[in-house]
Every structure is written in C-alpha cells, then in structure tokens.
Amino acid sequence: MTVLDFIEIAGRAIVTNALRSALTTLGIVIGVASVIVMGAVGAGARSEVDRQISNLGTDVLVVNPSARLYGGRSSGAGTNLPLSEVDLAAIESKVPGVMAISGQLWASATVVRGKANTWTRIWGVHEQYLELRNWSVASGRPFTAEDNAVGRRVALMGQSVVKVLFGDADPVGQTFRARNMPFTVIGVLSAKGRSLSGDDHDDSILVPMSTARRYLIGWRQVINNQVGQISVKFEEGSDLALMQGEVEQVLRESRRVPPGDDDTFNVGNLTEAIKARTAAQATLSWLLGATAAISLIVGGIGIMNIMLVSVTERTREVGLRKALGASGSDIARQFLIEAVTLCMLGGLAGVAVGIGAAYLMVSLAEWPIVIAPEMALLALAAAAGTGVLFGFLPARRAAQLNPIDALRSE
Amino acid sequence: MSRTDEVLPLAAGIVDDGLPLISARGVHKIYQVGEQSVRALEDVSFAIQAGEYVAIMGPSGSGKSTMMNLIGALDQPTAGELRIAGRDITHLPSDVLARLRNRTIGFVFQQFNLLPRTTALRQVMLPLMYAKPRPAKPDAMARVRLQQLGLGDRLDHGPQQLSGGQQQRVAIARALVNNPQILLADEPTGALDSKTSDAIMQVFADLNGQGMTIVLVTHEADVARHARRRIQVRDGRIVEDVLQGQHQLAGGRSAYVDARP
Numbered sequence: 001m002t003v004l005d006f007i008e009i010a011g012r013a014i015v016t017n018a019l020r021s022a023l024t025t026l027g028i029v030i031g032v033a034s035v036i037v038m039g040a041v042g043a044g045a046r047s048e049v050d051r052q053i054s055n056l057g058t059d060v061l062v063v064n065p066s067a068r069l070y071g072g073r074s075s076g077a078g079t080n081l082p083l084s085e086v087d088l089a090a091i092e093s094k095v096p097g098v099m100a101i102s103g104q105l106w107a108s109a110t111v112v113r114g115k116a117n118t119w120t121r122i123w124g125v126h127e128q129y130l131e132l133r134n135w136s137v138a139s140g141r142p143f144t145a146e147d148n149a150v151g152r153r154v155a156l157m158g159q160s161v162v163k164v165l166f167g168d169a170d171p172v173g174q175t176f177r178a179r180n181m182p183f184t185v186i187g188v189l190s191a192k193g194r195s196l197s198g199d200d201h202d203d204s205i206l207v208p209m210s211t212a213r214r215y216l217i218g219w220r221q222v223i224n225n226q227v228g229q230i231s232v233k234f235e236e237g238s239d240l241a242l243m244q245g246e247v248e249q250v251l252r253e254s255r256r257v258p259p260g261d262d263d264t265f266n267v268g269n270l271t272e273a274i275k276a277r278t279a280a281q282a283t284l285s286w287l288l289g290a291t292a293a294i295s296l297i298v299g300g301i302g303i304m305n306i307m308l309v310s311v312t313e314r315t316r317e318v319g320l321r322k323a324l325g326a327s328g329s330d331i332a333r334q335f336l337i338e339a340v341t342l343c344m345l346g347g348l349a350g351v352a353v354g355i356g357a358a359y360l361m362v363s364l365a366e367w368p369i370v371i372a373p374e375m376a377l378l379a380l381a382a383a384a385g386t387g388v389l390f391g392f393l394p395a396r397r398a399a400q401l402n403p404i405d406a407l408r409s410e
Numbered sequence: 411m412s413r414t415d416e417v418l419p420l421a422a423g424i425v426d427d428g429l430p431l432i433s434a435r436g437v438h439k440i441y442q443v444g445e446q447s448v449r450a451l452e453d454v455s456f457a458i459q460a461g462e463y464v465a466i467m468g469p470s471g472s473g474k475s476t477m478m479n480l481i482g483a484l485d486q487p488t489a490g491e492l493r494i495a496g497r498d499i500t501h502l503p504s505d506v507l508a509r510l511r512n513r514t515i516g517f518v519f520q521q522f523n524l525l526p527r528t529t530a531l532r533q534v535m536l537p538l539m540y541a542k543p544r545p546a547k548p549d550a551m552a553r554v555r556l557q558q559l560g561l562g563d564r565l566d567h568g569p570q571q572l573s574g575g576q577q578q579r580v581a582i583a584r585a586l587v588n589n590p591q592i593l594l595a596d597e598p599t600g601a602l603d604s605k606t607s608d609a610i611m612q613v614f615a616d617l618n619g620q621g622m623t624i625v626l627v628t629h630e631a632d633v634a635r636h637a638r639r640r641i642q643v644r645d646g647r648i649v650e651d652v653l654q655g656q657h658q659l660a661g662g663r664s665a666y667v668d669a670r671p
Binding site for chain 2: 001002005012016316317320321322323324325326327328329330403404407
C-alpha cells in the first residue's frame with residue numbers, strides 16, 4: 001500500500017460518513033481559522049507599525065519641553081519654557097548630520113468653505129516638515145522659506161479635509177476660512193492613512209510656522225518665537241543615541257541650563273516608542289495563539305474520539321484486511337492517514353473560514369490585516385500534526401486488534 | 411518479474427516437493443478466558459499434502475474453528491509444531507504471519523466479508539495491495555480472476571448490487587488473486603441457498619481439479635461430502651480422518667493418520 005492508496009481509503013471512509021466527518025472537524029476548522037486570523041491581525045499590526053515608523057521617518061529625534069518642577073512636584077509634560085526658533089536654529093547649525101528639521105505647533109479649528117465646514121487640526125510647520133515626515137504634495141506646491149518668513153496665509157490641505165470642503169473640485173488656489181480669516185490652498189497633501197491610534201493623518205491642514213503663530217495660536221503664546229515640538233531627521237543609519245547626546249548638549253547651551261541642573265527638555269526617539277507598542281501586540285498575538293492551540297487540542301480530541309468509534313465500527317474490516325495480509329503497521333497507517341486526512345480537510349476549511357473572517361474584519365472594523373501564505377501553511381501543518389498526535393491512539397488500537405476476534409465481531 | 415506479477419492460471423505456482431503443505435504435530439491450543447483456560451485443541455496431529463481437498467468437520471465448539479485459525483496463520487499454537495508451506499508458524503512475529511497469509515493462503519468466509527461500497531475489482535485487488543513487493547498491474551490481475559469466475563461483467567458492481575452467489579465468487583476471486591498455495595474456506599455456503607451452494611462447491615471441485623489445495627471447514631455433512639478427505643473433530647481432538655468417495659481406502663482410515671510419527 002502506498003500513501004496514495006491509504007489516502008484513497010481514508011477519502012472513501014470520510015465520504016461515507018460525510019456529516020459525521022464534517023462535524024468532527026469543526027474544532028480543527030475553528031482552530032485553524034483562528035491561527036489564520038491571528039496571523040493576519042498580527043502581521044497587519046506589524047506592517048502598520050512599519051508604515052507608522054516610515055511615516056514618521058526613521059532616524060528621527062523629537063524634542064519637547066520637559067515638565068517643570070515646583071518644589072519637587074511635576075507640573076506636567078511641556079510645562080517648561082517652550083522650544084523656540086533659537087533652539088531650532090542652534091540644532092540645525094551645530095549638530096552634524098541633520099537632514100531636515102521642523103517645529104510643530106498645532107491648533108484645532110473649524111474650517112469653513114461656503115456651507116461646508118469641518119473641525120480639524122491645523123499644524124504650523126517649517127518648510128522641511130514634509131521631507132521629515134516622508135510626506136509629499138500631490139498637487140500644487142509646497143511651502144517656501146518666504147511663505148514662512150512673511151507669514152502668508154497659505155495652506156497645504158490633507159485629502160480628508162479636501163473631500164469635505166471641496167468634494168471633487170480642485171482646491172488649489174481656492175480659499176477657506178479658519179478663525180474668521182481667509183487662507184489660500186496652495187497644495188494638496190498625498191494620502192497618508194491612519195496612525196496606530198486611529199487618527200486620520202489626512203484630516204489635517206499644514207500652514208507655515210509663523211502663520212500659525214500669528215493667526216492661530218497667538219492667544220496661548222508664552223514666548224513670541226515658540227515652535228512647539230522640534231523633530232530632527234538625521235542621515236540614514238545615524239547613531240541616534242549619539243545624536244541625542246549632541247542635541248542635548250546644544251540645547252543645554254542654547255537654553256542656558258546651568259551645569260548640574262536637569263534638562264528643561266526631553267529628547268525622544270519615536271521609533272522606539274512605536275516598537276514598544278509592538279511588544280503589546282506580540283502579547284495579543286500570543287493570546288490568540290493560545291486560543292488557537294486550545295481549539296486545535298479540543299478539535300484533536302474530537303478527531304481521536306471519532307477515530308476510536310470508527311475503529312470499533314470497522315473492526316470486522318480490520319480483521320478481513322489482516323486475514324488478507326495487512327500487517328499491523330499497514331492498519332495503523334490506514335487509520336493514522338485517515339485521521340490526518342480528516343484534519344487536513346478541516347484545516348483547508350479552516351484556512352478558507354479564517355481568510356473570510358479576516359476580510360470581514362477589514363470591512364467591518366477597518367483593521368489592518370496581512371494574510372501571509374506561510375501562516376496558512378503553518379496552520380495546515382498544525383492541523384496535520386494534530387491528526388498525527390490524536391490519530392495515534394486509535395491507529396494503534398486498530399493495529400493491535402486480533403484478526404480472529406475482529407473477523408468474528410458483528 | 412516477481413511471482414505475484416504474473417497472471418497465472420488458477421491454482422498454478424504450486425510447488426509439490428513431496429513434503430506436506432500443512433503439518434501439525436502434537437498441537438495444543440489453550441485459550442485463557444478470564445480465570446478459566448479453555449482447551450480448544452489437544453494433541454492434534456495431521457498432515458495435508460499439496461493438491462488435497464480436505465473437509466474439517468465437527469459440531470460448534472468442537473475445535474474446528476480453532477483448527478481453521480491455525481491453518482490460516484491467524485493464530486498460533488500454544489504447544490506443538492505447526493508448519494505451513496514448510497515454515498513453523500509457532501514462533502513467527504505477527505507481521506511475518508501477515509505476509510504468510512498474504513502469499514500462501516486464500517480465505518473464503520461464510521459471510522463473504524466483502525468491503526461495503528467497494529467495487530468487485532477493488533475487492534479482488536485488496537490482497538495485491540498488501541503484497542510486498544506490490545505487483546505492477548494489480549487491476550489487470552484482479553480482472554483476470556474475476557473473469558475466470560464468470561464475473562467479467564460485474565467488475566464495477568458493489569456488494570449490494572451482487573447476489574449472494576456472486577458475492578462469494580468475488581470473495582473466491584479475491585482469495586485466488588495472489589496465487590496462494592492453500593484455499594481456506596470457512597462454511598463457504600453457509601449463507602447461500604442450496605442451488606447456489608452447489609455452484610460454489612462446483613467451483614471448489616474445479617479448482618481442486620486444477621491442483622489447488624483446499625481446506626474446507628464446515629459442520630454440514632452435505633458440504634463435507636464434496637471433499638476427498640474428511641477430518642472429524644470433537645472436543646478438541648481428531649476423532650476420524652478418512653478418505654471419501656472414490657478415494658476411500660479399505661477400512662476407511664486415512665493413510666495420513668497412520669503415517670504420523
């Protein structure tokens with residue numbers, strides 16, 4: 001008997017008891033489906049993190065004012081003296097290897113065009129901001145240094161805002177109002193999608209830094225040249241830890257922090273913050289994996305149960321096969337392959353159900369998913385392994401049947 | 411080409427080297443049923459030569475089924491020596507016994523023992539599938555056997571589409587497909603009407619006429635009558651071993667019993 005012969009025998013036995021076989025494999029179907037969904041969600045989250053990191057730009061350091069202490073008590077993040085154009089210029093001129101640098105101030109505002117309006121975030125940024133964020137202008141033009149120097153009311157508009165305010169019309173050259181002042185759209189930003197926390201990057205408007213300071217954020221200025229958060233992008237492959245030291249050194253000088261005092265700012269690495277999130281997702285992955293393992297085990301026990309029933313039902317057949325010359329290992333192989341075939345069929349169904357469920361999650365929950373073929377193979381291998389593991393006992397029982405007793409059984 | 415590769419005429423491939431095909435010397439078989447031990451066979455000795463047609467007769471519980479299991483290498487003696495085709499099966503491991511059954515013995519059962527929902531052709535191929543080495547064209551070999559038994563037009567029929575007599579013919583074709591040296595039949599007509607029974611017994615007679623060794627286990631004198639030699643079993647012992655019909659010797663005693671050491 002070749003493996004193919006055994007698979008054929010298994011197929012006949014499974015088809016004979018089609019309904020029973022289908023019900024039996026349900027556990028495997030669920031187990032494999034959850035492996036697929038787990039893999040899809042996990043890989044989706046990972047690719048989303050990768051996208052985030054590349055959105056933010058790799059090799060980027062972010063500087064924020066730190067918490068100020070009042071009598072040893074923290075007043076909260078960003079309560080120290082805001083970062084200024086002076087600080088930004090100091091970093092740009094004194095730290096080596098800076099590719100792009102920009103401040104980031106923001107204000108939420110209602111933007112209006114005709115009868116259309118929406119509540120969105122308006123960011124005040126420097127010209128290099130787009131390069132820093134690996135962002136680009138889909139139509140129109142980016143900011144110039146002059147836009148910033150003069151404080152022109154010009155804006156780059158995210159696509160979600162465009163859709164609300166302009167519909168399908170071309171917004172470039174058109175105006176909208178924010179804080180009761182007209183702004184001119186000079187360009188439309190390329191689509192960037194959502195952040196991990198679900199924020200829509202495309203639901204935002206960029207204006208030059210000085211424009212933002214003058215028209216949008218003036219009422220909460222502490223100093224007159226604040227730039228909010230500073231992001232610094234370094235040459236690819238830079239040693240960020242080393243660069244962080246450099247930035248800190250330059251800022252201590254420009255902000256006149258006395259030697260021995262704590263920094264009045266924080267230099268952080270966004271990439272690391274996001275990677276820390278991946279760890280949380282890995283935990284979720286493990287949890288889903290455990291669920292899959294449990295359903296595979298439960299499914300496997302179901303398979304074992306039905307295989308034991310099958311051996312009992314076919315005792316006479318086993319006796320006949322043995323009389324005709326089947327060895328114990330022939331019989332064991334027959335039942336083992338039947339168990340594995342059953343599991344593999346369940347596994348294939350599980351892959352289909354899993355992929356279906358994953359796509360359902362995409363359309364219902366807008367979760368990012370990635371279906372990796374190796375995940376499907378892994379799931380099928382797990383199903384086959386379950387078959388071997390739980391088919392072993394029934395197969396051994398069949399192999400050990402005494403041919404005389406088996407032939408005599410009814 | 412291996413032995414099983416050839417499509418041989420019925421009952422071919424039998425080597426008559428003068429030694430008995432089956433020989434039992436002082437065979438005991440004791441079954442352990444719980445605390446009790448049941449003596450199924452006690453000190454049984456006989457020899458069956460190639461080409462013989464032997465009926466083993468006896469009422470139920472006499473030990474004839476045990477004898478059939480031993481001759482069929484389905485079971486092993488508790489004590490004594492049992493040789494089948496020259497091999498002492500007393501101490502053979504189970505997979506060697508399986509091979510011996512596959513190559514040497516063709517089984518025919520009372521209930522036919524065909525696999526459900528399986529075509530006649532596949533039923534007959536079954537012993538070839540377990541043969542090692544496996545023959546190259548098992549389907550061709552099976553087809554020839556079925557044709558020889560008059561079932562050439564029933565190759566694709568399942569058991570439920572065949573009459574009792576046809577089912578038993580399929581079983582006989584299956585028993586013969588691997589060119590065995592012994593055809594072992596257990597009440598082969600027990601589930602058939604008398605007319606069909608006669609036809610099946612005629613198949614056996616023809617096979618024996620072509621040289622096939624046949625051992626028939628039955629409790630019916632009518633069936634046993636077809637054999638040329640009759641071994642009567644009672645209470646685990648052979649009580650009679652005679653040649654029948656035209657082969658009968660004066661005094662009715664078989665030479666084989668006298669010939670034992």
